[in-house]
Amino acid sequence: MMTAFARTVILYFLIMTGLRLMGKRQIGELEPGELVLTMMISDLATVPMQDFGIPLLAGVIPILTLLALSMLLSQLSLTSLRFRALACGTPSILIREGVLQQEAMRKNRYTLDELLEELRGQGITGVEEVKYAVLENSGHLSVLPWAKSQPPTAEQLGVKTGEDVTLPVVLVNDGRLLRRNLEARGLDEVWLREVLRKEGLSSHREAFLLTVDETGRVVCVRKEGEP
Template structure:
């Protein structure tokens, strides 16, 4: 067998094995690595590289070595889930860098961080003044978690005493010109609704590159042809405007009539409509 063919076969085989080993180790292995996962990742990559290009190396030995370096991190991860002390030993512990607005210089030195390193990490969290930080901790993965002081935190609806309607995540209902039935069902919608909404926009499903719907039943789309302008969804604002108009009309009717009984009827219905508007406002307001 020619050498280049053997190298190609060995590389492909080891790549497939490495793919499944990494997949079995979990998504954590490819996101935020702790010390042990970092080491095992480097070693596994080295084993694959060596046994891919060295045709004299026994590929079986390479597979055995990969299996060993798969079992060890897998076992460490398993025992880490069972024991907090073992997890602290294998993955490390968090280190507090700023507490109660005060920088912990001894902890910085312990982790080998300079003042410049700390400021760089703070800038990564969009914080440019250390005095703006109430608490900061270095995670075992190497990321710095930052809690700004209360006066430097952005306002939330809770701070303002506002009650907002619950909102579910939007669903992608059209992708690459094809309808996705499961996301539609998650929103309690169907293909008839989708076709109706696209008809309103004068668009066919085949021309839709991406279509997403929210829990209010509003559809937003992106077309293959970027030169075609697509109108923004207006269902919710129109419904709210219509309800407000009805309430205003009822008030006008009450003022226009001289019949006391009819006037009371218009006024009562106007109040009921206003109550309905107040209830649906969080759901329909843009």
């Protein structure tokens, strides 16, 4: 039992480390090589987990080899545009200035139904409303409507929007004080106690969430069930 537990833990952290090296990607954003790598690693890991007669290294070495190969190919993709185009492909334009590019759709095996479904999902009802529709390497369809079809911005309307959006920093997370964030904002516990007092809280443990942005605006959410 302990052997199975130890082997599973080792392989789990090994695979998690490898996937972290691949970068932050959602499954739908994986390029073909990354998707194949993920599937192969999952298959390689299940064998030594279930069959104790197979040495653990028989699963670890192939996984490390695949991860090393993936890192090498990623580096080659960064240094060589030709190799990147060969390994990952290139984006394809499916709609150009409101006209369907049928040859590109056939080449990518992209049906008209799939294209119209994607357009409807982005609030577009007709092909003529689109200036460019680009099928990315990840399979995502990027749609660029004509300028006349795009919603106006506040700048175009001459509307003053006030302060720009600022990024809030979490100081209290579910009652836990994040001292590093507090110090990074140049604040101290004296300031925190004063803010909590104004919010009617006696301790940061009573706060579910407390954030402060670059302008000093504080947002505090009390824990449910707290008096």
